[in-house]
Amino acid sequence: MDIQIRGVQKHYGSFHALRGIDLDIASGELLALLGPSGSGKTTLLRAIAGLEPLDGGQVKFGDIDATGLSVQERKVGFVFQQYALFKHMTVFDNIAFGLSVRPKKERPDTATINKRVRELLELVQLGGLEKRYPAQLSGGQKQRVALARALAIEPRVLLLDEPFGALDAKVRKDLRRWLRSLHRETGYTTIFVTHDQEEALELADRVVVMNRGVIEQVGTTDEVWDAPSTPFVYDFLGTPNVLPARVERGALLLNGATATLATAGAAPEGPVNVYTRPNELRVVGDDDTAALAGKVVETQRTGLLLRLGVKLLSSGDVIEIELPHPDPAVQRWQIGDSIRVRPSRYSLFPRAVATATEESGYDPTLTVTEHRERSRT
């Protein structure tokens, strides 16, 4: 089922957690909400589930306006970060819970519930463990029970909050692959929250990058990697070099006119920041007049990459370059060597003259959960 989100607003006390979110999710899509803690990604997920009452805006499931519906009426499958399994119930009873609490006339008979639970156990590859209690399961198994429990009610959408957050790296990788194939098999519209960019980009059809209650960018893995639309997205997906520059009459002046690069498309006139990733910088010869000259101040070999710290002669800033290594074409760089580099790809963003001050009531040392708790009391 497709989901439409329009102008969704949420405050916790004076903390503005969601600032007018608009988002369309196609039926059957696997979507990631990606962002740092405090970005509002979990709040948005909970708002879709109806676990957070909204201060404004609308959530629609297909043609159904879900805004006024209770959590129970929304019929969403929600998988919690810490699984939230019922500890006193067996795996079987956990999965059957959603069916067994239905009002009498809608409740399937025992045989149907049995059959359904067994199908789900097979689907999540936990056949034979139905009599176990959650305490007797591994983290990955608990996660799959939580998923089966959510699927039992045949939800309109499947929502997962940091689904792999509490698992170790190996299990996480396996579960990720498995979830991808499960999604292909079942076709549920699925939204998951993560702060792990790798997870989001590997798993999702589209990624929603969020920051401080707004959506920074929505796009496929390729789109957010190749064309980050804001400095935040650049920063969040890797560690770009930021070079102050100016655009004058359509030309980019880098480092006080020492280097001129063709501007990509229509660039804003005036002060800008050039964002370029360490692997997008190329070492060039002395004849390249648009290059940035500098000195190597740091070399570090990490696996198949060589990282160089380069101190620019013009500004004294240190930028980082990544070169493939070993590479016969690459000379053995030593600290103190002169080097000339040039960005092969970059993006320009207008440079704010003064940064906006923090909005009142926003305490960056508090997590969203703490804001949520505070506003409850």
Next chain:
Amino acid sequence: MPGLTPTLGFTLFYLGMIVLIPLAGVFFKASGLGFAGLWKVITSERVLAALSLSFGAAAIAAVLNAIFGAIVAWVFVRYEFPGKRLFDAFIDLPFALPTAVAGIALTALYSENGWIGSVLAHAGIKVAYTPLGIIVAMTFIGLPFVVRTVEPVLREVERDLEEAAATLGARRWQTVLRVIAPAVFPSLVTGFALSFARAVGEYGSVIFIAGNFPMVSEIAPLLIIIKLEEFDYKGATAVAATMLVLSFLLLLTINLLQAWVRRRV
């Protein structure tokens, strides 16, 4: 395991000195009566009445405490209200108050010319100097046991669980009944057992409000004192030994019940 011998040795020595030897003394003294004599003492009408009053009233008080203690714990965990910390401190008062003070205060309140007693007297209910008064005193001293055992467990029940139940379509009463109650139940049983044990052994706060009429409102611990004052040491220890065995059996049963519940959690 290094240090096992000294620590285990100390534990057993301590347990022996403080608990086991005095208890053994009770049985040793009581055994002086012989089986027939013992049986005669504990089946005498007055002793039977006192024992059933002590255990019966304690059971009723513990049930009341389990119900209302659970509600109090719920309120403390889930709600914020002005003066919460003050109320929180009040809960522990029965722990700290000298029991005689509690007894005198309760008697003053519930006697026929006391604040509460006079109102109840109009309704024809007599509290002080009746078994009802004993239940009131036992409930008073037992409440913190339930509140303080249930509270931390209830705090541990994650909101996630309730939200998970709601997303699965469970209505509120289903969540309370099927998700929260089973999680809290073992601690409630513990609180019940502690409150019950305390009430059975309670002396100071009860004897003032009980009136202590033989066969009506005379509790077993008081009967032990009476027998001691009559220099009937063997009779006194016979009653004491009976209370001990009964208490032990009850606590054992409760513990087994709890172990059975825990195994499923």
